[in-house]
Amino acid sequence: MTNRRSFLKTNTTLAMAAPFLSPGFYPMRKQKRNKKLGVALLGLGGYASGQLGPALQETKHCYLAGIVTGSPSKVPKWQDKYNIPDENVYSYDNFDSIADNDAIDIVYVVTPNALHMPFTVRAAEAGKHVICEKPMEISSDRCRKMIAACEKAGRKLQIGYRLRYESHHKQIMDFAKNETYGKIKVMDTNFSFYGINGSNWRFTDVSLSGGGPLMDIGLYSLEATLYGSQLKPIAITAQSYKSIPDKLPGMEESIFWQMEFPEGVIANCGSSYAARSNYFRVSTEKGWYAIEPAFSYGGLKGVINGESMNIKNHNQQAAQMDAFAINIQNDTPVIASGAQGLQDMVYVEAIYEAAETGKKVRV
Structure with missing residues (x-):
């Protein structure tokens, strides 16, 4: 194959x-x-x-x-x-x-x-x-x-x-920047859905998709660990699986990866077209916080040490596009920049390399 x-x-x-x-x-x-x-x-x-x-x-x-x-x-x-x-x-x-x-x-x-x-x-x-x-x-x-x-x-x-412009996720970013609940210790995240029988290009043509769930919904889990920690990883290990060989040609069905960050911070991440998950959780020195569902277009719910974040949902795409328009009008830096997209793709390539070789990849 x-x-x-x-x-x-x-x-x-x-x-x-x-x-x-x-x-x-x-x-x-x-x-x-x-x-x-x-x-x-x-x-x-x-x-x-x-x-x-x-x-x-x-x-x-x-x-x-x-x-x-x-x-x-x-x-x-x-x-x-x-x-x-x-x-x-x-x-x-x-x-x-x-x-x-x-x-x-x-x-x-x-x-x-x-x-x-x-x-x-x-x-x-x-x-x-x-x-x-x-x-x-x-x-x-x-x-x-x-x-x-x-x-x-x-x-x-x-x-x-x-999601870099969404209110729950912006709150998570602020917690990391300010160490509101102390230093981060562990992050756990997974975004998966049942897409294994999908019929469009995303599930059938690797020449267009470039890969399986990692190149689609897995990016949300990857991104969350980056802005949710305000750190850059130093090493990655990964494992990919496939239960139905004739589906998702040339692509992974499920992929799980572990990211090592400075100061011993660990992120456990996953994405699959054969399961259903949608969460991002952060454990810190002084407690924990989470968003679940974390990556949907709406209906996100945030929790801090078991209590609601009390943050209203809003149109994420409208916020994203308005922010870009303001960047253009005021000639200010773009948050979700091309440089960030490139950096993420470097990490994606490292995840695939780790999964295919079974070796830890330094980044």
Whole structure:
């Protein structure tokens, strides 16, 4: 069976991405300030239609201005629902002409994972700021190309890590920064769901997904340990499993990994397409706190030493996109930056290496 590593070694350039690369470069325009910024969603799949489109009706600093799709049949529904004018509708073929559209300030790339890099490069070259859905890409090398393209164009890049802008998770970050309950000792986290029988690209095509649950929901567990500790890991061990060989071709079904941090801090993490879990727990010198469910789009519940955090839920995607719009308007650093997305992919590659070799990987 072809595993993730052998596939990526022999398909580093991904021939399918070649048609999407643009040789052109469009000059930057001076950023418009003190107005709502126009967002174009590139890729109109389930996340765009179920979460991002509705969230852009709640944002205060940006709005849904346009769409980019490879499926013309989806266009009428989106235009009718969101009143999108014809001039703000693009196909993948004519996407580069978005450079001439001043109504579009931001392109949100919501395609399959392996198409994030080519579309991010094209958007940056067209003079647009970019939000790229997680994972940033399917390899760290491709992430670096995205960062380089945005830096060359002078455009900002955000990765779609919605939970870095969510109130429960921001509280966890503050606890770590301030050592509110003392130093962290152990973190436990798992995000899993029953997706083993899934039929879309995420479960059937490793050339698009780049891997199994780790490249999807496992990133939430990884991210939580990083911002939840405010530390960087120093070593990783991992184990992957598969109970049904003919499902998830070239991908793991379940993966568990352990991260060692400075000062003896340990994180026990997991993700699976054959189970159901959704939690993040932190044990400290002076007690414990947790979020469960931790990674859903809503309904998060936080607990501190058994007592409720009393934090209200809010639209996570709206908060994420508004924060990026403010970064652009005020020229401030992006929290969920391309650098963070790249760092996460380096850790993902280390997790896969540890699982495949059975050895501890230093990072």
